[in-house]
């Protein structure tokens with residue numbers, strides 16, 4: 001495999017909007033974990049006498065930290081194919097960056113390549129990298145912010161984390177219909193069925209880190225690995241984080257089984273946990289419980305997304321998914337917005353978010 005995707009064979013696309021949809025598809029080929037967002041870029045030939053159809057000159061996507069950004073990958077693909085990009089339109093899912101990090105600024109690369117116009121779907125919320133559109137405009141490159149719900153969704157967790165300066169937090173619970181995570185005798189395996197558990201493993205394989213409290217380590221001895229349906233390890237293993245003052249026993253599966261690196265944070269301070277993980281470039285954190293750790297994250301008001309796996313099971317007694325949140329009247333209860341509902345075998349997964357999510361089409365897409 002080369003460092004850069006090959007240039008696309010010249011083909012007509014119907015519109016800039018189609019190119020943006022394709023750029024989103026390209027972006028999804030990159031990893032959802034790691035410090036950088038997934039970004040796709042399509043370079044379109046100048047419009048011939050105002051015709052809506054434009055030819056794709058080249059395309060690229062970001063393959064993860066340390067590799068070329070999507071714009072640089074597309075420009076490199078064009079160079080390799082000997083394609084002239086002067087006067088082209090770059091259609092990018094995220095505003096081109098304006099800073100030198102592990103790679104050079106994309107805004108400068110586009111301008112120096114002679115690109116005449118840049119259409120991007122999401123403004124860069126990262127204070128360090130923002131300003132690419134401004135730079136381009138100052139150099140006479142036309143810029144247009146053209147939001148799409150697909151591009152916004154693609155960068156939702158990363159953009160929320162960048163804006164908040166801490167990891168995006170997903171709280172996962174697997175409960176009975178009456179919100180319990182364990183029976184009176186402490187048994188909790190398994191409340192949900194195999195489809196839900198497979199899905200939970202798929203989610204683990206998309207995040208940077210998974211956290212549990214020391215109580216869950218003591219009760220369940222989890223391995224916190226991301227596994228494929230056949231049982232083998234997924235290609236990406238998130239960091240395994242244990243929060244709490246008790247030690248992780250030497251024989252714990254977290255220590256003996258292969259998986260992501262183990263990080264033990266001997267604290268009860270959620271802000272400290274998030275700062276320590278942000279320093280390790282964690283952008284998305286999956287909190288898997290138990291109830292005390294879940295309650296601490298909810299109390300701190302840092303849960304951005306809920307993954308509530310609900311099984312059609314009733315216990316009537318046993319531990320609830322969360323402890324006392326200090327809510328005494330309904331009006332004070334934290335409330336999320338349903339983002340998605342999905343059936344998994346006999347169970348249901350409710351995904352809900354605090355931040356506005358792009359579930360409705362934008363004006364352009366309506």
Ligand SMILES: NC(=O)c1ccc[n+]([C@@H]2O[C@H](COP(=O)([O-])OP(=O)(O)OC[C@H]3O[C@@H](n4cnc5c(N)ncnc54)[C@H](OP(=O)(O)O)[C@@H]3O)[C@@H](O)[C@H]2O)c1
Pocket residue numbers: 172173174175180181182186187188191212213214215216217219220243244245246247267268269270288289290291292293294296319
């Ligand atoms: N169905 C599910 O979704 C699910 C998921 C996970 C667990 N569970 C079940 O939950 C039960 C364990 O519950 P748990 O509440 O004991 O587990 P937990 O939340 O994993 O662990 C609680 C421990 O975490 C530490 N801790 C870290 N930060 C804290 C904070 N801010 N506030 C308070 N404590 C903090 C404390 O231990 P230190 O003394 O070490 O500091 C505390 O005793 C088990 O029965 C397990 O099977 C169910």
